[in-house]
Structures are given as C-alpha cells and as structure tokens.
Amino acid sequence: MSSTTQTAETTIAVVGGRLVTPDSVLEGGVRIEGGQITEIGEIDADADTVIDADGRLVLPGLVDLHGDDIEQHLQPRSGARMDAAMALASADRANVAAGITTKFHAISFELDEEADRSPELAATMSDAIVDATDLLVDHRLHARCEVTQKRCVEAVLDVLDNGDADLVSVMSHIPGKGQFNDIEAFRSYYENSSNHTAEEAREMIEERMSIPMETIRDRIDRILDRAHECGAVTASHDDENPREVERLAESGVDITEYPITLETAKRATEVGMTTAMGAPNLVRGESQWGNLATAEGIEAGVIDTLVADYHPPSLLAGVFVDTGEPLPERVKRASAAPADAVGVTDRGRIEPGKRGDLIVVDPEPTPMVTNAIVGGKPVYRADATMEVSR
Structure with missing residues (x-):
C-alpha cells in the first residue's frame, strides 16, 4: 500500500x-x-x-525498510507530543531531502509509558501513515512487535488483519539477549535515559525475564503466521546466534535486521535470509552497542541492505563510504536490494x-x-x- x-x-x-x-x-x-x-x-x-x-x-530513489526517525518528529523533546499528521509531514520532508523516496516507517508496538511508547500510540501513527495523502514520498508501514508484551502482540495482529502493514518484525528486548546481551547494558541504558529511574529499570528486567521462552516463541509464530496469511513481509530483530536465525528462517522470516555477530549474519545468508544493517553504523564506523560493525559484514559479503534506522541522512552517506566496491554495488544496498526484499520490484x-x-x-x-x-x-x-x- x-x-x-x-x-x-x-x-x-x-x-x-x-x-x-x-x-x-x-x-x-x-x-x-x-x-x-x-x-x-x-x-x-x-x-x-x-x-x-x-x-x-x-x-535511483533510496528505499528505507527500517526508519524510526518519525519518533523524533512526534516527540521532539520529552513530554512535548506533536500531532501525528504534523509529525508525518515533517518526516516526509526530512526523508526526501535525504534521498529516500520509499519509506517504511518502523513503528514500535511496545509498552513503555515513560518513554511515551504504547500500542495505542503505535496504532495512531499507523493509521496516520496508511491514511495520509498529498505527501512527497511513498510512505509504508513497518510494524515492529515487542513480543514480550501480550498487548503489543494483539495490537500488531489487529494491524495485520486490517491489511495495513507491508512489513512486520518481531523483537524481544530481554535483558541478557540480543542488543542487550549484557544485563548491565540493559540496566544502564534505561537508568541513564531521561524517562526511567533505577527502580523502573529493575522492574523492567524482572518483568521481561519472567516470561518463558516457549511463550515468546509461540507469540512470534502467531505474528509470523498471520503476516504470511496477509501477504506481509516478515523480519526479525537483533538475532544473536546462528541457531536463532535457523529457527526463524524455518518459520518463514524473510529478513534479519541487525544480527549481533558476524557468524549470525553468515548463517542468515546461508539459509537465504536478507540481511539488513544500519547505515549509521557504517557511517560512524561502529555499532552503538558494540555488536557487529556494518563494514565488517560488508567485507565478509553478508550484508544485503542498508537501513536509515534513526538517521535518514546516513542512508545516502552510507552509499559513499568506501568499502572497496564499485559505486553501483553500494547504491544497490540502499535501493534495488531493499526494494526486492519487500517485493516492490518496480523501483530502485x-x-x-x-x-x-x-x-x-x-x-x-x-x-x-x-x-x-x-x-x-x-x-x-x-x-x-x-x-x-x-
């Protein structure tokens, strides 16, 4: 759509x-x-x-499969919420100026009231994206589901039933796993944010670690099954080891976003998944979390697409980072490859x-x-x- x-x-x-x-x-x-x-x-x-x-x-116009920069337009500072339509219009102009002509907004269905995230707000933003007209670029919905939270799973299932999502990804921000493979990293991230106290961080750790892995996997399978029924492309987020991507590939996941290690990215390539990494990681020369560097993955030949993540200008800048490859190959990662990964093969x-x-x-x-x-x-x-x- x-x-x-x-x-x-x-x-x-x-x-x-x-x-x-x-x-x-x-x-x-x-x-x-x-x-x-x-x-x-x-x-x-x-x-x-x-x-x-x-x-x-x-x-060719750039195709961004994962950009959550709209959050910066929705809430430019803590406690200062803007209208959803205004946020979308502002993001529209910022993205076209960055060369992005097809934008998959990565809307986070996550319950974190202190950070101003909720499944209800995500649904509001999703409606704004789906219903918007007279914007400059082609806007589409990438629904990100925090599977540790039941309300968020149900909300994403509703979005899929409505036919609103072109892309859906599953994520589980559990202390000791994925992006936060160090529990202290999870604690530090939330304690040092302007939205959480140390006590709130402790409660989040206890809550998320109390959910059985079997429950998480069942929720992931529900999302994936519904997405396949609705014709949406599927992705996983912060995959941490080769066995995890093997299981997700067997379940029909199409794209792995931000694999944690080079071995994980290599296995994703071997099982036929598209591997997406952040352009800011490439431009900055390192992962914000100390995980796989995009440049390292490119050198190993296992990175298919770049995504803007939180910074649209980095997608264009990433094309011009010297990776030792011809310019058309670098351009492909931000245009034809992401377009093909989600089936919009008329562009890129x-x-x-x-x-x-x-x-x-x-x-x-x-x-x-x-x-x-x-x-x-x-x-x-x-x-x-x-x-x-x-």
Missing part, C-alpha cells in the same frame, strides 16, 4: 548527469513519461520539465520500465540531494539554478 497519491501527467528529462545504473556509471540523461523511466543515456531532452544535473550523480533501479524515482546528488563534501523525483513528479529542489521548465 502507498500513502502517496501523486500522478505524473508531464514528461521529465534529467540531463547532463552521471547515471548510476545497476551495472555501471553512465554519462547522459533519463527521460520519464507517465511516471516511468522510458529512456536512459542519450535521450530526447524535449520535455515539459528539464532538470540539468550539471555533472552531478543521478541515483535506473532502467526503462521502472518507476520514476530519482535523486540528483552532489557527493562532495557531504552527499546532498539537490533534486528528487517521485513517481515521475518533481517534488524537491535544493538548487534553484538547476531546473528549467519549458
């Missing part, structure tokens, strides 16, 4: 660029008609709108017949988007000297 209702009634020619295609970087242009790419390379520049890339790079590539999602990028000194086209419609311009309408 898409919350974008844009139509493309004009022809667009992007000229004078360096096109990053799936296989190479070409000098030339791109022609878009009826919302689709019709020509690349030496093109007919007679169009309703002509955009002069002026030697800059022309990339500069090829005739693909959806007209393009960004013009000035890579130096920091990668910046100067123009964006979504669904064959110019929606963003940051350089007033570039576009000439005829």
Whole structure:
C-alpha cells in the first residue's frame, strides 16, 4: 500500500548527469513519461520539465525498510507530543531531502509509558501513515512487535488483519539477549535515559525475564503466521546466534535486521535470509552497542541492505563510504536490494520500465540531494539554478 497519491501527467528529462545504473556509471540523461523511466543515456531532452544535473550523480530513489526517525518528529523533546499528521509531514520532508523516496516507517508496538511508547500510540501513527495523502514520498508501514508484551502482540495482529502493514518484525528486548546481551547494558541504558529511574529499570528486567521462552516463541509464530496469511513481509530483530536465525528462517522470516555477530549474519545468508544493517553504523564506523560493525559484514559479503534506522541522512552517506566496491554495488544496498526484499520490484533501479524515482546528488563534501523525483513528479529542489521548465 502507498500513502502517496501523486500522478505524473508531464514528461521529465534529467540531463547532463552521471547515471548510476545497476551495472555501471553512465554519462547522459533519463527521460520519464507517465511516471516511468522510458529512456536512459542519450535521450530526447524535449520535455515539459528539464532538470540539468550539471555533472552531478543521478541515483535511483533510496528505499528505507527500517526508519524510526518519525519518533523524533512526534516527540521532539520529552513530554512535548506533536500531532501525528504534523509529525508525518515533517518526516516526509526530512526523508526526501535525504534521498529516500520509499519509506517504511518502523513503528514500535511496545509498552513503555515513560518513554511515551504504547500500542495505542503505535496504532495512531499507523493509521496516520496508511491514511495520509498529498505527501512527497511513498510512505509504508513497518510494524515492529515487542513480543514480550501480550498487548503489543494483539495490537500488531489487529494491524495485520486490517491489511495495513507491508512489513512486520518481531523483537524481544530481554535483558541478557540480543542488543542487550549484557544485563548491565540493559540496566544502564534505561537508568541513564531521561524517562526511567533505577527502580523502573529493575522492574523492567524482572518483568521481561519472567516470561518463558516457549511463550515468546509461540507469540512470534502467531505474528509470523498471520503476516504470511496477509501477504506481509516478515523480519526479525537483533538475532544473536546462528541457531536463532535457523529457527526463524524455518518459520518463514524473510529478513534479519541487525544480527549481533558476524557468524549470525553468515548463517542468515546461508539459509537465504536478507540481511539488513544500519547505515549509521557504517557511517560512524561502529555499532552503538558494540555488536557487529556494518563494514565488517560488508567485507565478509553478508550484508544485503542498508537501513536509515534513526538517521535518514546516513542512508545516502552510507552509499559513499568506501568499502572497496564499485559505486553501483553500494547504491544497490540502499535501493534495488531493499526494494526486492519487500517485493516492490518496480523501483530502485535506473532502467526503462521502472518507476520514476530519482535523486540528483552532489557527493562532495557531504552527499546532498539537490533534486528528487517521485513517481515521475518533481517534488524537491535544493538548487534553484538547476531546473528549467519549458
């Protein structure tokens, strides 16, 4: 599903660029008609709108499968809640400026009232995403389910029954497991946040560790089964060992997000799962939690896609981190690969017949988007000297 209702009634020619295609970087242009790419390379520049890339790079629009940055727009500071529609509109502009033209908002169905998270708030945000119109990019729902909490499981099942989620992931933030494989790391994270006291952190540890693993696995299976029935793509979060990904793959999980170790990522690749890692991890050069570094996984050949996580600009910046690979391969991780992973294969590539999602990028000194086209419609311009309408 898409919350974008844009139509493309004009022809667009992007000229004078360096096109990053799936296989190479070409000098030339791109022609878009009826919302689709019709020509690349030496093109007919007679169009309703002509955009002069002026030697800059022309990339396919980026596809972000996991971005929770909307939370920063919903609550820019503790206790200051904004309207859901305003938060979505603000996130929309921030993401297109970062080159993201298809956005899967990772909405957390988690009960943590002190951090202003609840299944009810998640449902409100989900409705806003599904119902939104007249936004710049294609917005979709990635429902993240905290399976240690029964209310959250039931809420995500309702979202799936409504047909609202394109992607659903299961997560279990249990002290001593996954992201918080050190119980003290869990305690420190919540104690040092501005939303929890030491006593509250202790209570959370006791509550989450009291749930039998069999119960957690049963809840995971319920979510996965319902997702498969509804046609949603499935993901797991913070998988910590090869055996865990084996079990999840057997249950039909399509994507592993942020595997904790290199061995886990390698096993995910072996069993046919798509492996997604955070672009901020790659840009910063390390995991925030001391887990697998994205660069290490890329060097081992086991990272398929990058996601924006909490920082949309990092997805574009990650494309330009030198991993020793050709630029088209790096671009693929943020465009074609994530699109293919969730079945939206009409985008993510500069090829005739693909959806007209393009960004013009000035890579130096920091990668910046100067123009964006979504669904064959110019929606963003940051350089007033570039576009000439005829």
